[in-house]
Structure formats: C-alpha cells, structure tokens
Amino acid sequence: MPKTTKDHLEDIFDDLGEEGLKKFKNKLCDRKVEPRIRRAAIEKAKDSMDLAGLMVSTFTTTGMVPVTVEILEAIGFNEQATELKEKTGQGLPVASSPVAPSPVDVVDSGAGQSPKFDSVLSDDWHKHLCVTPCTQSFKNNIISQSGSEVYQVKDKSIRKRLALLINNIDFENKDMTRRGADRDEENMEWLLKELDYQVVKHRNLSAKDMEEAVKGFARRQEHANSDSTFVVIMSHGKRDAILGVQYTSDNPSDTFLVDKIYRYLNSENCPGLRDKPKVILIQACRGGETGRVWASDGEPDELMEIEGDDFVHKEKDFISLMSCTPDTKSYRHVQNGTFYVQNVVDVLMKYAHKDHIEELFRKVICRFENAEKMGSYRQMACKDRASMPKLFYLFPGL
Structure with a gap:
C-alpha cells in the first residue's frame, strides 16, 4: 500500500x-x-x-x-x-488568507475531544469583504412610510457609535483554549467597523474584569451622541452566565451573569443609550447545567408610583441573539471560528442594507435550521429578551 x-x-x-x-x-x-x-x-x-x-x-x-x-x-x-x-x-x-476554508476539526465551545467535520459551514462568505451599502432612496422610503415605527439613525457626520467586544480565548485551564476564536474576533471587529462602530475591545478577562468592562462601557460619554450600540461577548458559558478565563473546577465562581449586561445598559444606569437600540450578541455554550429560568424578569416587590413624564421603562430597546438555545452546545471550527459568528457576519454583510435587525436575526436562525452543512451537529441560534418597540435599520454606509 x-x-x-x-x-x-x-x-x-x-x-x-x-x-x-x-x-x-x-x-x-x-x-x-x-x-x-x-x-x-x-x-x-x-x-x-x-x-x-x-x-x-x-x-x-x-x-x-x-x-x-x-x-x-x-x-x-x-x-x-x-x-x-x-x-x-x-x-x-x-x-x-484571513479566512481560508478547509476541512479541519470542530470542537464545541466547552473543553473536550474534537469530532470530525467535513466542510466549513459557509463556503463563500469570506470572499465578499464588504458590507452591502444602503441607498439613500431606500432609507428615505423607509422613513417616509414607517418613520414613527423606526428608530432614529443619526447622521454619520455627527454621531459617535461605540461597540463593546470581549473575547476570551486563553484560559488558566489550557484544555479550555478556544481555538479559532481569534478568527471570530477579527471577523466581528471588521463587521462592526464596517457598520461605523468604534470598537472597544478586550481579550481574556475574568468575570470581575468582564463586569468592569461592561460597567465602564455603559459610562462612556460618547453614547449621548450615538444612535445605537452592539455588545459582543465570546467565551465558554453556562445557561445564564459567561465563564471568565480563571474558571476551573477549583474556581467555579469565575462566572459573569448575562443579566448584568442588561442591568448596566438599562435606562437607569446608561441614560446615554435610553430609547436607543442595544444589540447583544453572545457566543457561548449554554448547556451542561440546570438552574433558574434564563434571563427572567422578576416582579417588583412593591408597585412604583408613576408620575407622568418622569416615567421611563427600566429595560427597553434591547435585542439579543444567543449562539444556541438553553442547555445546548455551540460549535466552533478550529480554523475559521464559530458557526454563529460566521453566519452573523455573512447575513449582516449581505442583508443589513435592506432588512431591520429582527429580520436579520431571523435569517441567521434560518441558517441553523438548514442542518445539511453542519453534518451531524445540531445548534440553533435564538433571540432572547427582546424589548424593541420599533424597527432598527442599520442603513450601512449612510
């Protein structure tokens, strides 16, 4: 032979x-x-x-x-x-090439053995390295037809958009190293910049550091001159929490509750983003443990007095897209990054010029419904904790 x-x-x-x-x-x-x-x-x-x-x-x-x-x-x-x-x-x-496809190992977002995978999820998205620009006529038509139902997008010359990007790759437990996650970071940062967001980037944070990063981001003065924001966090995770890089079996407390993202960016703690779209993208496993209902809203102990114009909704204008449903894994290609980021980048790159964010997320979810390219792997992205009363169009290029 x-x-x-x-x-x-x-x-x-x-x-x-x-x-x-x-x-x-x-x-x-x-x-x-x-x-x-x-x-x-x-x-x-x-x-x-x-x-x-x-x-x-x-x-x-x-x-x-x-x-x-x-x-x-x-x-x-x-x-x-x-x-x-x-x-x-x-x-x-x-x-x-920064995103050259090839058949290599695929691992889930947790530590463990790598099952074999025969092809990259998306075989051509990386070739089109530009976000399709929106036309002024399309924007004008949307505003004229549905102006009261659409979030205001500030003029590019005066706005100051910020996005937060946290990516945990190297953990104290070396078996938890997220191979391919650096590609996710490159692709997501590129997408956010193409959408005219200045990216505030952090890598390899503990739970405490993640909390400080989100808290500090919420305090940024630039939000007053912004019309929206993105928060992207990529790491290992549990059902309702994101793991810090110091997480080990001996230190299981190094976890950052997803709920805190909403708490720090809500109307009370981040007035600069009040009534503005806040898009949360989280790439992390949510399986392996049970617990309380994920990201549930608790009822207040007492009714609050409402005094006319002083009242604002504490949590509003959020939408999040999780990489998988509760209790399930999120898969990562060791060379090209996660299926989730590949699809998010691909969809926004191709369709953000004409679709609002909920429709864009629906298109991402549809990608996961088609299991043909994922072989035997099953993962379903899902929307969560949406509180957007209006339609959010990114109008890329404008």
Missing part, C-alpha cells in the same frame, strides 16, 4: 530525533501566520505520530506539507525538507 502524506510526515519527524523534534515544535509554537496551533496542543503531541496527526487536523492534507517544509528549513533541516517535497510533490507556500 502506498504511503499517505501523513505517513511521510511521520517518517520525517522520526528522522529529526528528539532534539530536532523539540526544535520543530518550538518553531511551530512561534509561527504567527494563520492557522496557528496553541502551545498546549503542541505539547500534548508526544511522538511523531501525534505531531503528524496534529498537522493534518490543523492544516489539512494540502496545507500540512508547505508548513512542515517552512519550519524544517527555518530550523536547518534542509535535507529533510527537500525529501518531503520530493516524496509528496508539494511545498508551495501556505496561503495566509
């Missing part, structure tokens, strides 16, 4: 010896071009077979040889690099 490409990699790694293999793994850790492999995963590769398997799962059968050749030449094993190119007929440089 002829040898596979993976077999040839194993032979080359065997030839390197213990010291050469150590140099190879160190150089692989230092590699900056995407896709990258986390140090924890590389350290788990104990022999040539493990390392070859890791190269296949990350770079695929077409990409692993160029990367291997690149590293072999960098550490001075030119003879082995030449031999590998001759035996496989490969050796071209690996494309460094």
Whole structure:
C-alpha cells in the first residue's frame, strides 16, 4: 500500500530525533501566520505520530506539507525538507488568507475531544469583504412610510457609535483554549467597523474584569451622541452566565451573569443609550447545567408610583441573539471560528442594507435550521429578551 502524506510526515519527524523534534515544535509554537496551533496542543503531541496527526487536523492534507517544509528549513533541516517535497510533490507556500476554508476539526465551545467535520459551514462568505451599502432612496422610503415605527439613525457626520467586544480565548485551564476564536474576533471587529462602530475591545478577562468592562462601557460619554450600540461577548458559558478565563473546577465562581449586561445598559444606569437600540450578541455554550429560568424578569416587590413624564421603562430597546438555545452546545471550527459568528457576519454583510435587525436575526436562525452543512451537529441560534418597540435599520454606509 502506498504511503499517505501523513505517513511521510511521520517518517520525517522520526528522522529529526528528539532534539530536532523539540526544535520543530518550538518553531511551530512561534509561527504567527494563520492557522496557528496553541502551545498546549503542541505539547500534548508526544511522538511523531501525534505531531503528524496534529498537522493534518490543523492544516489539512494540502496545507500540512508547505508548513512542515517552512519550519524544517527555518530550523536547518534542509535535507529533510527537500525529501518531503520530493516524496509528496508539494511545498508551495501556505496561503495566509484571513479566512481560508478547509476541512479541519470542530470542537464545541466547552473543553473536550474534537469530532470530525467535513466542510466549513459557509463556503463563500469570506470572499465578499464588504458590507452591502444602503441607498439613500431606500432609507428615505423607509422613513417616509414607517418613520414613527423606526428608530432614529443619526447622521454619520455627527454621531459617535461605540461597540463593546470581549473575547476570551486563553484560559488558566489550557484544555479550555478556544481555538479559532481569534478568527471570530477579527471577523466581528471588521463587521462592526464596517457598520461605523468604534470598537472597544478586550481579550481574556475574568468575570470581575468582564463586569468592569461592561460597567465602564455603559459610562462612556460618547453614547449621548450615538444612535445605537452592539455588545459582543465570546467565551465558554453556562445557561445564564459567561465563564471568565480563571474558571476551573477549583474556581467555579469565575462566572459573569448575562443579566448584568442588561442591568448596566438599562435606562437607569446608561441614560446615554435610553430609547436607543442595544444589540447583544453572545457566543457561548449554554448547556451542561440546570438552574433558574434564563434571563427572567422578576416582579417588583412593591408597585412604583408613576408620575407622568418622569416615567421611563427600566429595560427597553434591547435585542439579543444567543449562539444556541438553553442547555445546548455551540460549535466552533478550529480554523475559521464559530458557526454563529460566521453566519452573523455573512447575513449582516449581505442583508443589513435592506432588512431591520429582527429580520436579520431571523435569517441567521434560518441558517441553523438548514442542518445539511453542519453534518451531524445540531445548534440553533435564538433571540432572547427582546424589548424593541420599533424597527432598527442599520442603513450601512449612510
């Protein structure tokens, strides 16, 4: 039986010896071009077979040889690099496209073994690197036909839109490293900027730090000159909470309650965003534990006096899209990021010029209804805690 490409990699790694293999793994850790492999995963590769398997799962059968050749030449094993190119007929440089699709492992947003997945969820969204702009005539028609039912969008020359982006990738428990999450961050930041939001970005926060970040974001003075905001948080999660990077079995209290996002951005604590759309996007698992009804509203102990114009709804103008329904997992492609972010970016990029936010979210949910591209994996995004009395159009470009 002829040898596979993976077999040839194993032979080359065997030839390197213990010291050469150590140099190879160190150089692989230092590699900056995407896709990258986390140090924890590389350290788990104990022999040539493990390392070859890791190269296949990350770079695929077409990409692993160029990367291997690149590293072999960098550490001075030119003879082995030449031999590998001759035996496989490969050796071209690996494309460094920020979102190049390939069949690699898929993992859920929690720690654990990686099931196999045969294709990227969306095979062409990354090729269209622009948000479709809205036309002035479309905006004028919407305003004239449904002006009282549409949230006001301020003129681009005077508004100051802010968006909060929190992405937890590296956890104290190395097994919880969210491979591919850096791609989600790149894509989501790009989308928000295309929609004219200045992105306030944080990475690898504890629960306490997440709370401070949301609280500080709510206090930003720019909201007074804004017409809306986005809050995006990506991490591991439970049914009603997001895990901080210090979360471990010995420190299970490092969790940030989703409810606090609404509390800090409500009319009382964030007056700058009163009566303005607040879009919450959360990518995290919600399975594995039971508890109280997620994000439920409690009844007040006593009736409050209402005095005419002084009254405002404490929580209003919110809409959130969760990556999955309660008690279920959210899947993540180790190279291209989560299915959730891929679909959110794709839908908003293509349809935000003509659809309001609820319709955009419906389109995202429809993507998950079509399970064909997700193989055997089942995940359903869902809207939650919506309190928007009007239609929110982003009118990109205007």
